[in-house]
Amino acid sequence: MHRIVIVGGGAGGIGTATRLGRKLGRKGSAHVTLVDRVESHVWKPLLHEVATGALDTGIDAVSYRGHAAANGYHFQQGRLAGLDRANRRVVLAPIYDGATELLPARDLEYDYLVIAIGSVANDFGIPGVKRHCLFLDDTEQAMGIRKILLNRFLRYASHEQRQERIKVAIVGAGATGTEMAAEMHHAVDQLRGYGYKIDTSLLDVTLIEADERILPKVGRDKISDSVARELERIGVQVLTNTRVVEVTDRNITFQGGYVVAADIVIWSAGIRGPDVLRELGGLETNRINQLVVRPTAQTTRDDRVFAIGDCCACPQDDGSWVPPRGQAARQLGHVAADNIMSMMRGEAPDNVYVYKDLGSLVNLSRFHTVGNLFSFLGGGVMVEGRIARFTYLSLYRRHLIELYGPVRGVLMILLKSLHRVIRPHLKLH
Ligand SMILES: Cc1cc2nc3c(=O)[nH]c(=O)nc-3n(C[C@H](O)[C@H](O)[C@H](O)COP(=O)(O)OP(=O)(O)OC[C@H]3O[C@@H](n4cnc5c(N)ncnc54)[C@H](O)[C@@H]3O)c2cc1C
The missing domain is CATH 3.50.50.100 (FAD/NAD(P)-binding domain)
Structure with missing residues (x-):
């Protein structure tokens, strides 16, 4: 059976694992494994709300194990520490609880690998x-x-x-x-x-x-x-x-x-790519440590190794690079998943990513929301107030629907709205 490993379950990686798990893992046509250094997923664009207590990770975090079980993929907790491309093995660092080693360093074999470990502050x-x-x-x-x-x-x-x-x-x-x-x-x-x-x-x-x-x-x-x-x-x-x-x-x-x-x-x-990407398996990186990929999301030196999201540098026809955005991470994940499925069928990976800037919205908490929509259409349309706020919130809602499917996704959205009514507005403990 084909082994697909996705390292990093953030805005791009968890969607990729979900897509591949539902399409291949559930049918038994591939063994799909998601690896993340932590146990649960929080959508990164909401981290500033975690920092102020406006978002409670106890409620909003998605358990990787629970999500994996429901969506046809497997989860392994671990931190990417190296890559042996010749033997197609991902090396995971040991896991410690204080000074106690819980799990030793491990290797994970793959036929296709997607690296989606995001970025760190530069x-x-x-x-x-x-x-x-x-x-x-x-x-x-x-x-x-x-x-x-x-x-x-x-x-x-x-x-x-x-x-x-x-x-x-x-x-x-x-x-x-x-x-x-x-x-x-x-x-x-x-x-x-x-x-x-x-x-x-x-x-x-x-x-x-x-x-x-x-x-x-x-x-x-x-x-x-x-x-x-x-x-x-x-x-x-x-x-x-x-x-x-x-x-x-x-x-x-x-x-x-x-x-x-x-x-x-x-x-x-x-931002820049995490240090582990420097010289990872001899893959090509740029000056800020991102893995250089082709528009198919394949890394330049290895067709079986893909990279998506903030940790990759993906060129566009006009000479620009795809920006580090949640939107791009998610869409590149779809491209990588589709190309892996093509390769598994013995076809060429011909899904090519073209970044379409749907716009950027800035949400100043409850004070104001403003932004630009459809930026790819001659500069876009500036929106403010309720429409901007609604569109801003719908980005996260869309992410929830991608993770949970339409019915459970809508229920999750309703549940989160209910929590806002019945619970304190700030996490205080
Ligand atoms: C406060 C804030 C607000 C933002 N607002 C917006 C916005 O409004 N719109 C927008 O488009 N973008 C926004 N962004 C940017 C957006 O969050 C990122 O572009 C997006 O999350 C990138 O997705 P990713 O999958 O590449 O990485 P991430 O979402 O960062 O996920 C990386 C994952 O990899 C895991 N990981 C990291 N290192 C390792 C390792 N060595 N081994 C194993 N796992 C590892 C992490 O635990 C994490 O789960 C915002 C970012 C921040 C910080």
Whole structure:
């Protein structure tokens, strides 16, 4: 039986495993295995909500094992540590609980391999970033940020405690940094309802961007302007044309020598491929560690090894590269799955990925949603307010429907809406 291994169950990988599991695994025509270093899936575009407590992973995370059992694939927990292409084996690192080894290093044999391990924040080698900044690369880091924030606010839970302003700097004003800034203000507002004697004037959030405008990758100035206005209205200070050159435990230094104080620095200034991809099985990588693939999602040096999502660099006919987006990860996953099925039938893998920019939406928590739809049509259509919010929410709903199928997917969406009514609006423990 053909063995298909997918490493990384994020926005792209879990959809690929689901598609292959339902089409091949359930019928017994292939043994499909998904590997992830953690036990459950949280959709990465929602990580800023995990960081502020607006999203409860206890409710929203999808257990890989449960999902695998229901969708015809298998799950193995493990971290990709190496690749032996000659013998078609993926090497997984040992799993530890503290100092105790739970599982030794293991090999997993494959006939087709899909690498979908996402990206990590790029610190661009700037001094102090790795050591002093917080990152939003995974659920664990998002929960770490939430704990730090809650601990700070705990001090303010009583009237008697002297209240000092908390200075938070967010470096990088792409969608992640921008949404995080708004979400923080919203979270502080909500905490007041749960006995914390605080208000948003105690939170000093500064959003820092090296480009001349925020959201530099979103095609339109009008969107950046609209978002910048809204952020300033809710009290976020926005600094553009500002390049960070050093971070210490208390300060950030900008190019030109200007220094500002910061209690917490969140770094969201760009991405790169995880270190394990460097020299992984001799596959080709680019300067930011992404695996270079062809538009069929096959890596350039091995037809049987595919890469999708943030961890790959996929070229387009116009000379551009597919951007690191949830949408692209999902669609590239479909291309990889279809091409694997073609190869299994002895046909050529002729499904070629053409990135169609359906648009970008920025959701400033409950304050404002704005974006551009159908960007591939001559610049697209700018949307704001309810339509933008509805479309933004429908991206996650679509992901749920892909994971659970139409009936259970809709039930999950209703259940999540119900939770919002009956449970606290913030995860407080
Ligand atoms: C806060 C935030 C907001 C965002 N908002 C949007 C948005 O609105 N729209 C949009 O299109 N995109 C958005 N993005 C980007 C989007 O989340 C990514 O482009 C997308 O998740 C990439 O999917 P992926 O499958 O490549 O990787 P991921 O979704 O990151 O999944 C990678 C998976 O691999 C696993 N993994 C990592 N390393 C290993 C290893 N060594 N071994 C085994 N498993 C491993 C991880 O646990 C994870 O499950 C946002 C990102 C962030 C952080």
